[in-house]
Amino acid sequence: MQKLGLRERLHENEVVAAWKSVVGEFIAAHSCPMSLREGILYVHVLQPSLHYELDRVKADVLRKLKQRFGARVIRELRFRLG
Helix, strand or coil: CCCCCHHHHHHHHHHHHHHHHHHCHHHHHCEEEEEEECCEEEEEECCHHHHHHHHHCHHHHHHHHHHHHCCCCCCEEEEEEC
């Protein structure tokens, strides 16, 4: 499974499904986790002001994700505006 990348894909789907419960309804309505690659979760953010706010609370969001999925699954967050 790991050679095919299926394990990471499974974790990616789990993170997408849990995003709203981790970050809250408002943030989830204006952002979306796009991919999980080598422990880095890439999140698409719709507005510059939300991008700024997420950068401010990044450590908190990352801590919650690590608690839920483990430090091996998600070790870093990167927000992309667009």
